[in-house]
Amino acid sequence: METLTYPGVQETLYREIMSNGLEVVVLPKEGFSKTYATFATRYGSIDNRFAVGDQAPLSVPDGIAHFLEHKMFEEPTGDIFATFASQGASANAYTSFDRTVYLFSATEQIDANLETLIDFVQHPYFTDENVEKEKGIIEQEINMYRDNADWRVYYGLIDALYHVHPIHIDIAGTADSIRQIDKETLYRCYETFYHPSNMFLFVVGGVQPEKVFELVRNNQARKTFEEQGKINRFFDEEPASVKQQRKTAVLPVSLPKCLFGFKEELPKLSPEELLRTEITTKLMLDTLLGSSSPIYHELYDDNLISDSFGHEFNSSPDYAFSIIGGETRNPDELLGRVRAAIEAAKESGLNEQSFERTRRKRIGGYLRLLNSPEAIAGEFTRYRFRGADLFQLVPIFEDITLAEANKRLREHFNWDRMAVSIVAKDPI
Amino acid sequence: MIKSRFERGQLNRIRLHVMPTKRFKTFSISLFAGLPLAEDTVTPVALIPFVLRRGTASTPETIAFRERLDELYGAGFGFDVYKRGDSQIIQFRMDVINDRFVSFDKPLLAESLKLLGEVLTDPATESGKLRSKYVNAEKETLRKRMEAIINDKIRYAAERCIEVMCQGDPYRLHALGQRADIPAITAESLTAMYRKWLSEAAFDLYVVGDTTLEEVQALVSDAFRIGEGQSASYVMPSVSKPVNEVRTVVERMDVNQGKLNMGLRVHTAYADDDYPAALLYNGILGGYPHSKLFLNVREKASLAYYAASRLDGHKGICTIQSGIEIANYERATAIIQEQLESMRSGQYSDLELNQTKAMIANHLRELQDSANEMIAYDFNTVLSGKERSADELLRQVQAVSAEQIAAIARKTELDTIYFLRDGKEE
Numbered sequence: 001m002e003t004l005t006y007p008g009v010q011e012t013l014y015r016e017i018m019s020n021g022l023e024v025v026v027l028p029k030e031g032f033s034k035t036y037a038t039f040a041t042r043y044g045s046i047d048n049r050f051a052v053g054d055q056a057p058l059s060v061p062d063g064i065a066h067f068l069e070h071k072m073f074e075e076p077t078g079d080i081f082a083t084f085a086s087q088g089a090s091a092n093a094y095t096s097f098d099r100t101v102y103l104f105s106a107t108e109q110i111d112a113n114l115e116t117l118i119d120f121v122q123h124p125y126f127t128d129e130n131v132e133k134e135k136g137i138i139e140q141e142i143n144m145y146r147d148n149a150d151w152r153v154y155y156g157l158i159d160a161l162y163h164v165h166p167i168h169i170d171i172a173g174t175a176d177s178i179r180q181i182d183k184e185t186l187y188r189c190y191e192t193f194y195h196p197s198n199m200f201l202f203v204v205g206g207v208q209p210e211k212v213f214e215l216v217r218n219n220q221a222r223k224t225f226e227e228q229g230k231i232n233r234f235f236d237e238e239p240a241s242v243k244q245q246r247k248t249a250v251l252p253v254s255l256p257k258c259l260f261g262f263k264e265e266l267p268k269l270s271p272e273e274l275l276r277t278e279i280t281t282k283l284m285l286d287t288l289l290g291s292s293s294p295i296y297h298e299l300y301d302d303n304l305i306s307d308s309f310g311h312e313f314n315s316s317p318d319y320a321f322s323i324i325g326g327e328t329r330n331p332d333e334l335l336g337r338v339r340a341a342i343e344a345a346k347e348s349g350l351n352e353q354s355f356e357r358t359r360r361k362r363i364g365g366y367l368r369l370l371n372s373p374e375a376i377a378g379e380f381t382r383y384r385f386r387g388a389d390l391f392q393l394v395p396i397f398e399d400i401t402l403a404e405a406n407k408r409l410r411e412h413f414n415w416d417r418m419a420v421s422i423v424a425k426d427p428i
Numbered sequence: 429m430i431k432s433r434f435e436r437g438q439l440n441r442i443r444l445h446v447m448p449t450k451r452f453k454t455f456s457i458s459l460f461a462g463l464p465l466a467e468d469t470v471t472p473v474a475l476i477p478f479v480l481r482r483g484t485a486s487t488p489e490t491i492a493f494r495e496r497l498d499e500l501y502g503a504g505f506g507f508d509v510y511k512r513g514d515s516q517i518i519q520f521r522m523d524v525i526n527d528r529f530v531s532f533d534k535p536l537l538a539e540s541l542k543l544l545g546e547v548l549t550d551p552a553t554e555s556g557k558l559r560s561k562y563v564n565a566e567k568e569t570l571r572k573r574m575e576a577i578i579n580d581k582i583r584y585a586a587e588r589c590i591e592v593m594c595q596g597d598p599y600r601l602h603a604l605g606q607r608a609d610i611p612a613i614t615a616e617s618l619t620a621m622y623r624k625w626l627s628e629a630a631f632d633l634y635v636v637g638d639t640t641l642e643e644v645q646a647l648v649s650d651a652f653r654i655g656e657g658q659s660a661s662y663v664m665p666s667v668s669k670p671v672n673e674v675r676t677v678v679e680r681m682d683v684n685q686g687k688l689n690m691g692l693r694v695h696t697a698y699a700d701d702d703y704p705a706a707l708l709y710n711g712i713l714g715g716y717p718h719s720k721l722f723l724n725v726r727e728k729a730s731l732a733y734y735a736a737s738r739l740d741g742h743k744g745i746c747t748i749q750s751g752i753e754i755a756n757y758e759r760a761t762a763i764i765q766e767q768l769e770s771m772r773s774g775q776y777s778d779l780e781l782n783q784t785k786a787m788i789a790n791h792l793r794e795l796q797d798s799a800n801e802m803i804a805y806d807f808n809t810v811l812s813g814k815e816r817s818a819d820e821l822l823r824q825v826q827a828v829s830a831e832q833i834a835a836i837a838r839k840t841e842l843d844t845i846y847f848l849r850d851g852k853e854e
Contacts, residue, residue, distance in 0.1 A: 009529070010453075031451045033796045079727060081717035086779070088786035090716070107793035108786075136730030143685040144733055144751045149579045252682045254575035292494040301565065306572055327576070357498040364501025367525045371452050373797065 001213055006391040009370060013391070014209035016216075020225050021197025024216050025380070026209040029373065035205030036105045036373040037114060039121050040381045042200075043193035044098040045171040046235075046318075052192055053229030060189060061180040062166075063138070063173015066095040068186055070134050071126055072102065080120045089113040097167055098316065099385055100193075103377070110207060111215055118201070118219050124190045126183040139175050149423045152249050153257040157323060157421035160247040161263045164236040167319050168243070195228045196220065202380055204373045235318060240265055242419040249423045255306075256424035258331035260338075263417045264320040271387030274315060279396055281313045281322070281412060284405040287350050287358040288342070289324060295341040304334045316386065322412065331422050342413050349406045363397050434634075434806055435641040439648050440656045442631040445806060446641040447799075453529060455537045455637035456799035457522040459544060460807060461629040462515045464663055465598040470516055471570075471605025472613055472621040477507040477518050478566035479558055479618065480547050488552035488559070500539055501525050501532065511603045512811055513665035513697075513742035518629075520544060521800070526638055537639055538647050545651025549626065558622060560615040567610050574607050578681075581848065585687035586749055589846035592677050593691040597669070599743055630660040632810050636799035662811050667697045667744030671841040680851040686754040690764065691747050691844040696836060698741040699814035704824040705832040709840065710739035710746055711784035712776050712833070713767060718783050720767040720776075725750055731760050742811060746840065754849050761845065771837040774830065781833070785825055792822045 004013040014026045045065050051057045072093070073080045084091040089106035102121050106113045145151045155170060162168035172178075203212050242263055266277060289296060289311050299305040308326035315321075328334045369375045376390070383390045422428055432451075437444035463473055487493045497503045504523035511517065524540045552559050578584050587602065594600040631654070635644050671693055696706045714721035714737030725735035735750035752760045770776070795801045795818055809815055816824075 034794045079718070079723075081722075082779075082783065085716060085718040085783035085787055088790040090787060090790060105790075105794065107790050133730050137726055137733055140685065140731070140751055140753065141733035143753075144582075146684045147581050253579045255572060257579075292491060292498050294491065297491045303565075303568060306569060327572070357495060361498040361502030363530070364503065364525050367501070367529050368454055368504060368523055371454055371799070 001209065008394050009367070009391055011370070011391055014213070016213045018196065018217060018220050020220055021195070022199055022201065022216070022220060024201045024203070024213060025384075026207060026212045027202070027204040027376065027380075028207055028209060029205050032206045032373065033107045034105055034373065035107070035110045035203065035207050036103065036377055037117055037201065037203045038101050038103040038377045038381055039117050040099050040101040040200050040202070040385070041193050042098065042198050042385055043100050043189070044096050045169060046097050046166040047193065047233055048166045048169070049234040050192060051232050051234070057232075057234050058188060060185055061173065062169045062177035063171070064181055064185065064189055065100055066172045067134065067138060067178060067181050068189055069093050069095045069100050069102075070138060071131065071186060072121060072124065074130055075120060075123065075125050080116065083116055084113065087112050087116065089116075091117075095171055097171070099381065101378070101381060105374070114203070114212070114215055115219060118216065121194065122223060124187065124194070126186045128183055131181065131183045131186065135178055135181075138172060138178055142170070142172050142175060145170075145172065147251070149251050149253045149257055152251060153259050153421050153423040154323065156247050156249055156423070157259045157261050157419060158321070160244040160419035160421055161242050161261060161321055162319070163239050163243040165238045165319055166235070192231060196225055197228060198231060200381055200384055202377050204377050238319070240417065242417055244419060246420045246422070248428055250425065250427055251423050252425055253423055255327045255329060256331055256422055256428060257325075257327050258334060258420065258422050259323055259325035260335060260418055260420040261321050261323045262412055262414060263419070264412060264414075266315065266320045268317070274317065274386070275388045276396055276400070277408070278313060278315045279393070280400050280404050281315075281408050283355070283358055283362060283397075283400060284350065284408045284412070285311045285313060285322065285324070286362065287355045287405065288345055288409065289338070290358060292357065293354065295338070299334065299337060304328055304330065304337065331420070331428060335420065339415070346410050346413070350402060350409065352402055355402050355405060359397060359400070363394060366393055366397070437641050437645050438659065439645060439652070440654050441627075441659050442633050442648065442652060442654055443659050443810070444641065444644060444648065445632060445634045446639065446644045447636040447802065448638065448640050449636060450638050452637060452799055453526055454799070455524050455526065455540065455635060455639065456803065457524075457540060457544060458634040458800070458803045459520040459548065460517055460632045460634075460810070461625070462517045462662055462811075463625065463629045465511055465514050465516045465601050467598070467601060467606075469621065470601050470603075471609035472618055473516055473518070473625060474509045474603065474605040475563075475566060475570050475613060475618060476622050476625055477509065477520065478570055479562050480551050481505075481507060482559070482562040482566065483552035484543070484546035485550045485552060486546060496543060500536055500543075501530055503536075503540055509603045511599065511601070513662070514598050515662055515811070516603055520547065537635075537637065537643075541644070541647045542651045545648065545653070549653040551622075557615045557619045563613070563615045563618050567613060570604060571607060571610050574602065574604050577602075581681070581683055581685075581687055582749065582751065585689050585846060585848045586747060588679065588848070589689040589691050589747065589844055590745070592675060592846055593745070593844040597666075599665070627655055627657075628660060630662055630810075632807065634803040634806070636803060661813070664699070664813070665697065665743055668695055669693060671843045674842050674845060676845045678847045678849060680849055683848060683850055685751045686757060686850070687749070687848040688752055688757065688760055688764075689747065689749050689846040690842060691745060691846070692768075693841050693843050694739070694744045694746050694836060695839050695841075697744045698808060698812040702832065702836060703741060704821060705828045705836045706739060706741070707788055707825060708781070708784055708828050708833050709771065709836040710737055711788055712780050713737050713746075713771055714748060715739075716784065716787050718780070720770065721748065721750070721764065724763055724767055725760060729759070729763060731756050731763070735764075757847055757849070768842060771840075774834040774837070776830070776833075781830060785828075788825050789822050792818045792825075
């Protein structure tokens with residue numbers, strides 16, 4: 001057991017890697033009633049072509065990682081939600097671009113709930129019949145999202161940005177793609193990505209680390225996993241250009257929703273450099289376009305944006321893009337105004353005082369996030385999977401210079417690599 | 429189980445509720461202001477917080493006001509307008525980190541309460557009135573918010589169902605008000621409404637963090653210029669409206685998925701002794717993934733991705749919501765009605781009962797880990813006049829018998845079926 005102390009945020013972590021490769025991290029929270037555990041695999045919607053070791057690459061239907069997540073909850077004895085409920089735990093799961101996370105939160109029977117979490121995720125049970133049955137449910141999930149304007153405009157933008165990278169594929173797939181899913185393919189995906197060496201267990205709450213490690217050690221000792229080679233993921237080469245400059249969907253909405261984003265090819269960076277680039281970019285975007293920026297207030301005063309106006313930046317070794325926007329009465333006027341403001345900022349550089357204030361705001365926001373066990377578990381896993389440490393962000397926030405932010409400002413906004421996504425009640 | 433309690437105080441018209449605790453990295457502050465929901469005041473009252481958040485007398489420009497929040501290490505600041513029982517409630521929320529994590533020259537709790545006090549009692553004005561620029565801009569924002577309800581079909585269907593169900597009752601009103609009322613509002617009329625609100629609303633200020641009642645009392649006394657007098661209290665809602673016949677309403681919009689909603693009258697509210705049994709009724713019916721609706725509509729029939737129920741304890745209404753294939757309307761309605769019938773005839777196992785008790789107990793224990801959830805739970809006491817700690821409610825839930833749930837099921841009446849389906853019809 002390894003102990004990691006973080007005086008800056010007043011937290012201590014305990015970590016152990018099981019002999020089968022499973023990494024376990026425990027964060028005791030004194031005085032907390034609840035324990036929150038997440039069991040995650042490095043497997044998400046983008047992992048649609050892969051091979052283990054020197055096997056031949058396998059291409060799988062869109063939406064299969066999410067489908068697999070649904071199916072894991074079924075055991076020969078019935079639905080695992082019922083077991084958790086009997087043990088007073090509320091359980092859930094989610095699939096994102098690059099990971100699938102199973103979780104529970106409970107205030108009692110923590111040992112039993114931890115065993116249940118590990119056991120059900122390590123026990124697939126797929127039959128032709130139960131796979132078929134799930135298709136109706138997931139089709140309704142897909143239909144629900146199709147009616148959701150915020151979802152449509154957001155994923156519509158990512159789809160417009162990327163030609164071939166699977167990040168542009170809907171996480172749940174489509175009604176057609178999920179029809180192609182069968183139990184054999186589900187098992188193949190399961191065996192590849194749910195090997196303990198590809199997974200991460202995080203436990204936060206009123207627990208004793210040594211007891212958690214002992215429970216997991218004993219649990220894993222009862223199971224055998226064959227050693228697994230390296231998982232190789234295959235992506236076609238993504239062109240630098242955007243796939244579609246403007247993408248519009250028609251839905252009954254009160255005002256057009258307009259998001260635009262810039263696609264970037266970051267040079268091959270180490271995990272540390274990538275993290276620093278991401279944080280710098282977010283600081284830059286917030287200084288430039290955040291709710292305390294002059295441009296935000298001008299646009300609000302001119303009734304071009306509402307409180308929904310926001311920005312984000314996503315990066316991984318394979319992709320990097322920003323998303324900016326919200327609802328607006330006039331997408332083209334909004335775009336023109338933001339473009340002019342960005343061009344002016346490229347000339348003048350960011351205001352130093354605003355930059356310092358934004359730095360302080362984001363440090364505060366980060367510390368506030370550490371109040372929530374759910375947020376810690378989710379974010380810790382996300383950072384861990386990209387080779388970074390959630391508890392070591394403050395020194396990076398403090399270290400970034402205005403010059404770095406200005407450099408990102410000039411690099412990021414390349415108008416040839418911008419796409420726009422609009423959802424409106426009439427075609428625009 | 430209770431680790432810390434709210435200490436109570438009073439400052440002029442504001443009730444104070446302070447929980448001293450070192451468990452969090454922040455101070456969490458909530459200010460609740462409530463008035464009875466009424467057709468002629470609902471819209472201007474809803475507009476008040478939109479205008480107040482634009483600036484204060486000392487920082488009248490919005491950008492300077494936002495910068496002040498950023499200086500306080502990005503203090504979270506927001507507000508919400510909603511209805512509980514027959515009251516319209518405005519809640520301002522602030523979240524600021526504890527000074528021990530940063531080096532700042534001013535105490536963050538004091539600075540935050542100072543800012544909130546200014547927002548509430550010392551807004552940006554011109555010639556004695558709220559700034560007309562802000563009033564006009566926020567009228568537009570409020571209008572857009574009302575119109576945006578249609579964008580989220582799940583929420584839209586849920587709100588339409590309540591509107592249909594509560595015709596003739598103040599609860600039919602949307603918390604944000606009515607669009608038709610907006611144009612007539614002026615800086616003058618809104619200022620008058622703001623003053624009336626300040627002198628009549630029920631105010632409750634909550635603080636959770638590493639502080640004391642005495643400290644908060646002193647800070648609030650410095651920062652809030654609120655008039656002397658008694659605190660107002662909340663009116664008890666009416667929850668006993670009988671159902672004559674089930675109303676069915678079908679509306680059309682350009683949607684892919686149908687939204688099937690139902691409204692039931694439970695005839696039991698938060699303050700009632702059988703409220704714990706009503707919680708279990710809702711939990712067994714549709715509160716969780718082990719509940720009847722999830723199992724029968726989703727898992728057995730594959731008709732929906734979500735099918736759930738929710739209890740509004742302050743109004744004694746239980747609502748059901750699900751998203752289905754439009755062609756499956758009859759089937760889904762029949763399956764949901766079967767679940768209601770099986771609740772009425774007491775067809776639930778000890779397992780379902782025990783699972784539901786365990787889930788509710790877990791939720792009540794988990795509250796203790798979140799400052800905002802403890803505040804929200806405690807505010808139920810203020811709203812309903814019923815003193816019932818989370819501990820007590822937990823014990824009462826554990827003690828509920830199958831017969832007590834059956835009694836709730838027998839008096840629960842289906843009132844409204846609402847279906848949002850495809851096809852334009854405006």
